[in-house]
Amino acid sequence: MGYNISDMIQGFHTALMPINLLFVVIGGFLGTIVGMLPGLGPATAVAVLIPITFGMDPISALILMAAIYYGAMYGGSRSSILLNTPGDGSAIAATFDGYPMAKKGQAGQALAMSAIASLIGGLIAVVGFILLAGPLAKFALKFGPAEYFLLFLFTLSAIVSLSKGAMVKGFISMAVGLLLSTVGIDQQTGVYRFTFGISQLSDGIDFLVVIIGIYAVGEVLYNLIGIDKLSSKGKKGVGKIWITKEQWKRSLGPILRSGPIGFVIGCLPGAGGSIASMLSYTTEKQISKRPDEFGKGAIEGLAAPESSNNAASVGAMIPLLTMGIPGSGTTAVMLGALVMIGLRPGPLLFKDSPDMVWSLIDSMFIGNIFLVIINILLVGLLVKILDTPPKVLYPIILVLAFVGTYTMNYSIVDFYLLMIFGIIGLVMKLLKFPIAPLILALIVGGDMEQNFRKSLVSSNGDLGVFFHSGISITLIVLTLLSLTYPFIIQWFKKRKKSADPANESM
Amino acid sequence: MILRMLVPAFVSFIGLSWFIASVLLPKAPLGDPNGPMYYPLILSGFLFVMGVIYFIQELKVRHQEKGILKKLFAGRTPKLIIAALILSILYTLTFEKLGFLVSTIIFLGLLLFVINGFRGWKKWVTNIAVAVLFSFVLWYGFSQLLGIGLP
Numbered sequence: 001m002g003y004n005i006s007d008m009i010q011g012f013h014t015a016l017m018p019i020n021l022l023f024v025v026i027g028g029f030l031g032t033i034v035g036m037l038p039g040l041g042p043a044t045a046v047a048v049l050i051p052i053t054f055g056m057d058p059i060s061a062l063i064l065m066a067a068i069y070y071g072a073m074y075g076g077s078r079s080s081i082l083l084n085t086p087g088d089g090s091a092i093a094a095t096f097d098g099y100p101m102a103k104k105g106q107a108g109q110a111l112a113m114s115a116i117a118s119l120i121g122g123l124i125a126v127v128g129f130i131l132l133a134g135p136l137a138k139f140a141l142k143f144g145p146a147e148y149f150l151l152f153l154f155t156l157s158a159i160v161s162l163s164k165g166a167m168v169k170g171f172i173s174m175a176v177g178l179l180l181s182t183v184g185i186d187q188q189t190g191v192y193r194f195t196f197g198i199s200q201l202s203d204g205i206d207f208l209v210v211i212i213g214i215y216a217v218g219e220v221l222y223n224l225i226g227i228d229k230l231s232s233k234g235k236k237g238v239g240k241i242w243i244t245k246e247q248w249k250r251s252l253g254p255i256l257r258s259g260p261i262g263f264v265i266g267c268l269p270g271a272g273g274s275i276a277s278m279l280s281y282t283t284e285k286q287i288s289k290r291p292d293e294f295g296k297g298a299i300e301g302l303a304a305p306e307s308s309n310n311a312a313s314v315g316a317m318i319p320l321l322t323m324g325i326p327g328s329g330t331t332a333v334m335l336g337a338l339v340m341i342g343l344r345p346g347p348l349l350f351k352d353s354p355d356m357v358w359s360l361i362d363s364m365f366i367g368n369i370f371l372v373i374i375n376i377l378l379v380g381l382l383v384k385i386l387d388t389p390p391k392v393l394y395p396i397i398l399v400l401a402f403v404g405t406y407t408m409n410y411s412i413v414d415f416y417l418l419m420i421f422g423i424i425g426l427v428m429k430l431l432k433f434p435i436a437p438l439i440l441a442l443i444v445g446g447d448m449e450q451n452f453r454k455s456l457v458s459s460n461g462d463l464g465v466f467f468h469s470g471i472s473i474t475l476i477v478l479t480l481l482s483l484t485y486p487f488i489i490q491w492f493k494k495r496k497k498s499a500d501p502a503n504e505s506m
Numbered sequence: 507m508i509l510r511m512l513v514p515a516f517v518s519f520i521g522l523s524w525f526i527a528s529v530l531l532p533k534a535p536l537g538d539p540n541g542p543m544y545y546p547l548i549l550s551g552f553l554f555v556m557g558v559i560y561f562i563q564e565l566k567v568r569h570q571e572k573g574i575l576k577k578l579f580a581g582r583t584p585k586l587i588i589a590a591l592i593l594s595i596l597y598t599l600t601f602e603k604l605g606f607l608v609s610t611i612i613f614l615g616l617l618l619f620v621i622n623g624f625r626g627w628k629k630w631v632t633n634i635a636v637a638v639l640f641s642f643v644l645w646y647g648f649s650q651l652l653g654i655g656l657p
Contacts (some may be wrong), residue, residue: 001612006633051648051654054654055654100550128593131536141584162563168559169560171552171556172517172553172556172557172560175521175550175552175553176520176547176557178549179524179546179553182549186541188534188536188541188542189533189535189536189537189541189542190529190534190535190539191533191534192532193531193542193546194527195523216525216613219589220590221590221591224583224586224587224590224621225577225578225583226577226580226581226583227583227586227621228582235580236520255533276637285531323569358512384627391618391621391622392618392622394621394637395614395621395636396614396636396640397616398590398594398617399610399614399640399641400644402553402594402597402601403610403644403648403656406601407648407654407656410655412598412601412602415594415597415598415601416598419574419594419595419598421592426587427513430575430578431513449545452545453541453544453545457537467623473567492556
């Protein structure tokens, strides 16, 4: 595999330093809080908490960011179970049986199971990460500019194809993100593009401002709709905060099966936790001896997606760290955070900064364990935070968005951009435009263009450069498949329907 | 119906404008003089085409109601959104002049009053306490604990 065991040990040594352990706890706690707040998901949590890492040494900042990320993923499930309000797509499946459990007075057990399943799923995925990340990083070294361009194209098409029934909107979102990435000085020729004489735009539009604007400000503005009808829905009593032997027995199999499923799905660009958790849930329901209990508070119906979505969040770090390809909105925000810290994710990261990579991997191990402790010990406090009235919460989030933006460039101009993107975020939410393609496109857009142009320069403008290697052809086929997949599925469904007269008569 | 068609038309307009702006980009002094224009040209053309398709899609369902737009204009929602944006602009204008602490207390306080209302002493106490305490905690956390300079 090419791993140096001393790097791994050194990583543990760094991750276990008291200051870094403290950051794991702080990051996990803050991420959990923001991730579980109604209407705010992991992407928003990471985006508004990025400024905390400014001025820190890169390794500690990386550990803190990762802890915020995992904490936010945990947090998303808290609100699913307690409020029936998932923090993001990957926490939706946790509402199916988690919320019915809470309604039956088993919220404490549901929270404990969610934490345990997430821990085991996360640990399974970390092992997978250790096994896969190195070889994949080595493989990625074979990629030239043309392959990288096609890989970016595949990632974007995969994420657009997930915009169920709204692919045109997904493409618009993606195109806007890619166009925004062209603002500023052209890296190859020094030509100013689309800056309109505003000097602050010459370095381009800071994607973190866009992220905070669209996710945080857009979310706050969106939540102002009908805010008078919103109320804090935190539950006072959560019951016993531990699981029974019987519940453990029922859940162990689903947890162990769902971890690897989540990990593999998480590694795929565009797929992520939503698909992983749904797939695990339906798989468990299909093979369960008690399928009729699913949806009514079956503990395995909660354990499976929780194990799977946490494993997916670790799996998603593989394409992110080895190739610099984020697979979802949240990992795109994470990529932004890594770039802010000064890291350039890609195959060379493993070669040039093994200390960073291993500190991160080892802190994943430690972070997952800490998160269980935090989530179980602080259930009472976390539930109380959910009692914060939305009318107080949203103004606070807005202030956090402004302060976070200011600390990036110390420029007031960014405030105007923040408001513009906040309004764009509001409109996108109102009209159900997928946001992830825009964010992803904005972040990878610059590299995508550079690779596109480098390929053409190297081939003297011959487009055949995009078809010359096996990797390129595979990526083109995958791109075409991802774009046509929703239509193929639709066609099959229609065919099945028309072939089944019973369905037709209904 | 007009509202429904407005966004697709705007998307097409942005695509077209960006396309024209790409054509008008200055020539590169190095390499291919049109090098900086190709990529935005392809993308803006693509955006324009998608905008037109979106327009046609919306045209087909123009008589269907869009529930969320109704909600947007219901009750005091539009006032709240406009108030939040106006206060944000005022915050932007005063942030460096008044300093972080004062401007944030005023911004957060006013926002809380706008959203929560003014009636009842409990609301006054909550709004003022949240504005002052949260602003102070934020200022202390950023400037004192994290060493991040705030005006």
